[in-house]
Amino acid sequence: MKNTKQRQAIVRLMEQNEGPMTAEMLYEKLRECCPTIALSTVYRNLERFCAEGLIQKESLNDGVVRYTSCRQHGHYLVCTQCDKRIRLQSCPLTAVEEEIAKQTGFSIEGHSLTIYGKCPDCLRKASPDSSGRKTEPF
Ligand SMILES: [Zn+2]
Numbered sequence: 001m002k003n004t005k006q007r008q009a010i011v012r013l014m015e016q017n018e019g020p021m022t023a024e025m026l027y028e029k030l031r032e033c034c035p036t037i038a039l040s041t042v043y044r045n046l047e048r049f050c051a052e053g054l055i056q057k058e059s060l061n062d063g064v065v066r067y068t069s070c071r072q073h074g075h076y077l078v079c080t081q082c083d084k085r086i087r088l089q090s091c092p093l094t095a096v097e098e099e100i101a102k103q104t105g106f107s108i109e110g111h112s113l114t115i116y117g118k119c120p121d122c123l124r125k126a127s128p129d130s131s132g133r134k135t136e137p138f
């Protein structure tokens with residue numbers, strides 16, 4: 001029963017938070033409602049939610065793992081080579097939606113946007129002899 005309560009608290013916090021959270025950030029917030037919760041419990045639940053598809057895990061180049069609720073509105077950059085997903089910091093379409101609504105008379109209810117490409121890691125692997133810097137175009 002107690003575990004269920006902690007689970008619900010984690011899901012609720014993930015949905016309320018704007019943008020991604022690290023396990024430590026989540027742990028700090030959780031202690032306000034569940035003072036006895038352990039950091040290992042937070043990690044275990046986060047891993048389970050990832051497996052269940054409730055939340056998404058992402059690690060940027062800084063090596064820090066962040067979690068985002070899948071129910072939150074957001075857009076992703078997806079690497080077509082390694083499937084890495086990076087969440088965009090904000091929605092770039094809010095202004096576009098307003099413009100389209102004005103032009104077409106539509107009442108806009110939502111949108112989806114995913115950007116595909118190759119991540120810096122995969123680009124580096126694809127051309128091992130370049131050091132990542134572009135040569136000057138002389
Ligand atoms: Zn990649």
Ligand SMILES: [Zn+2]
Nearest residue numbers: 074091092093
């Ligand atoms: Zn959006």
